[in-house]
Amino acid sequence: MDPLDNRQLQLRDDGRLRHFLTIDGLGRELLTEILDHAESFAGVNERMVKKVPLLRGKVIANLFFENSTRTRTTFELAAKRLSADVVNLNIGASATAKGETLLDTLRNLEAMHCDMFVVRHPSSGAAHFIARHAAPYVSVINAGDGRHAHPTQAMLDVFTIRREKGDFSRLRVAIVGDILHSRVARSQILALNRLRVGELRIVAPRTLIPEEARSLGVHVFHDIHEGLRDVDVIIMLRLQRERMHGARLPSEHEFFQRYGLTGERLALARPDAIVMHPGPINRGVELDSAVADGAQSVILKQVGYGIAVRMAVMSMALGPDAAREAS
Amino acid sequence: MDPLDNRQLQLRDDGRLRHFLTIDGLGRELLTEILDHAESFAGVNERMVKKVPLLRGKVIANLFFENSTRTRTTFELAAKRLSADVVNLNIGASATAKGETLLDTLRNLEAMHCDMFVVRHPSSGAAHFIARHAAPYVSVINAGDGRHAHPTQAMLDVFTIRREKGDFSRLRVAIVGDILHSRVARSQILALNRLRVGELRIVAPRTLIPEEARSLGVHVFHDIHEGLRDVDVIIMLRLQRERMHGARLPSEHEFFQRYGLTGERLALARPDAIVMHPGPINRGVELDSAVADGAQSVILKQVGYGIAVRMAVMSMALGPDAAREAS
């Protein structure tokens, strides 16, 4: 899809956010606005009373066509902290076999005056499809579609980087692992490039790098020792065993041997480098426990920031007043 | 069951609504009161803040012995808009094999100070059974019991008709489809007769019309072309494949050939006739897509009105103050 189409689909006429489906098509200013809003909400999470009344009376429907207690819970908590009402709808992927059925489901939820759909779906493009057919008063947030995009994850990752390391332009970031199958990596690369990161590297075996990699504005490394040298930020990807087809993937053991993050390899990065992972981690597969729990790991901070970032996106998408009050 | 018993069971001594189990036994004034309340709530759904504090502190338990995400969600949203707390209990029908077990479940929920049970059950009479054994401070809403009744669906249907077409006495209404197995049809017929609809028709093959049809005050048609002629309202029933036993039912294809609503057949009705359906629709079985999505279809409006009607019934049943404040 064309970035211009993505811009048009996601933004209102006045340039404000309506849907949040992909980083593609969104400008640096808007991404920075999301980060700034999230900053204001990061404080809310530490307050005694963790609620703000921004979305009181709004109804947010979690439409999960793919099971994910963890992601659903972060969106649910974000919505509740904004005082919205939440309905959880776990819909078997089978019900989506016919596009018609999915549309009828949507039309019905719209008719119930839901204001926002948070959509997770195993098929790439599902959130776009829903957004394209949504009623004018409805916002759609993509919570992960197939191998395509997971933009709130990417935003919480760049939020973490900005909070922990500051100015993007001075940073060297490496994304390590199965880039090919990862919607997270795709969204991270777009966000980091848009925010003008100093240098962006991807580190993976040849078989797990997408063909279009060269055009993504990244430096490709196949050797982790070279890839990690002097970086400020290491993002380990999750090995998505359930998303693999065919025999492209090395065994877990072999993967860890070649790409797993150990203390020794971490030492190749800058001494103050941070270690990130979208979770849930597979200890001994993507990284060893000492690194996961070590002083340089910010993996758990990412989780908390994820709620602040989702609060930001939700409140920005649900109308101008919400966005104004929140800032 | 005798209408007088149904009146006594459902109303308080002063005539106000306590349970809402069936249209049977309820007078025209009460049904009209529900419609008028729903009218006031229809506005709430369009407001920026969609909550009213009428049932704050009340606890409403959704007791679903039959799976229905859609119906449960409308009741959940209605309760949340009234500021009630909601607990969802999906109970396998197996647990109800012994009446004792069901009663013990009820007694326990009552002891937890739940104020209202919204009950869906595969057995006809289950909601009555529960209401008859409920503690004095508990209200029961029937959200569909076996083939027996689905009164909130019927009320949202008549609400839709009143909103779209006005005065019932001047209207000709046709209900088309499997009348025999439909709790929705049973409740619609009672409500439309009680509200003194001009003419009520049922349109179905002989095998799908209940024996007592002649005594229901309806005109029976077996030919859809005759049945739809000059009607103001067409209500298509859902083909309840899962509720059928034996071979009474034609194939879906055959059904659509004989009773499906096409544009051609719709043209037999009055030019301003509306098309209704309780949902979820089976496109190409009960009606074709062009009709479902056409200008005369009010199927999605029904869904939104359903929340207003459920808010009305809930607030009327949960005490005099609630009812007074709501009006």
Added chain:
Amino acid sequence: MDPLDNRQLQLRDDGRLRHFLTIDGLGRELLTEILDHAESFAGVNERMVKKVPLLRGKVIANLFFENSTRTRTTFELAAKRLSADVVNLNIGASATAKGETLLDTLRNLEAMHCDMFVVRHPSSGAAHFIARHAAPYVSVINAGDGRHAHPTQAMLDVFTIRREKGDFSRLRVAIVGDILHSRVARSQILALNRLRVGELRIVAPRTLIPEEARSLGVHVFHDIHEGLRDVDVIIMLRLQRERMHGARLPSEHEFFQRYGLTGERLALARPDAIVMHPGPINRGVELDSAVADGAQSVILKQVGYGIAVRMAVMSMALGPDAAREAS
């Protein structure tokens, strides 16, 4: 585990409650404080508006590794009446095979700023494990772990006894049934001894009495007729068929013959004795229906008191202000 360790683990430095895992290690004053708080909340449940704002903005996560709609619902209602936000996480016991995984789950929920975990787990010690590894700002409530403890159940039982029968020191209490496998009995014995009950009896076949029984400060009876004579309180345990291993247990029929509570046996107790049961009851197994539904049964009152007791524990554990406002 040593009582001193249990004291240290459960209390803050200033002696206030932090976790509620077991009765063991808690003093009489603290148990009495819980009962007094519960007394103030018992009124809340009967008020028109059943909510108090004590825990507004707090997030309580129900972590149920063992299915229990009933217990989960009482904790959910208690939390909602305190105005907390609740997230329900039903986690298959399989996910806990590795301690690491459980800890990672915890760390993630903590990072989402959950304030309290209500934990039910099939393994004895699971709630302790979680509490020992929890972040400083997190409280853990044990909602039943293996055969070990179920302290909120024990507290609602002693609350019921105090409300119905007054001063513990003048009372003779008999616990009847499968003591060996019962976490409820273990917690009840600790609580009743700590509260200085006049006389505590356990009534069970030799095979269902734990070896350490003699050291528990209870009188052991194998004959129910002797065990019930002149008691003020009869607590029937649930026959936990699913928790049994091996052939220690008599058949249900045989159990009822020897230990089931009939009207005839109840007549051996004091005329104003009360009958208790943690629920859900098995009619005709632990007690016959006439007794369960009879004038001396307080089984359903226990359920309602259970919410008040859980409100007390939750509000006491979540900070000094909460506790102060509630009293």
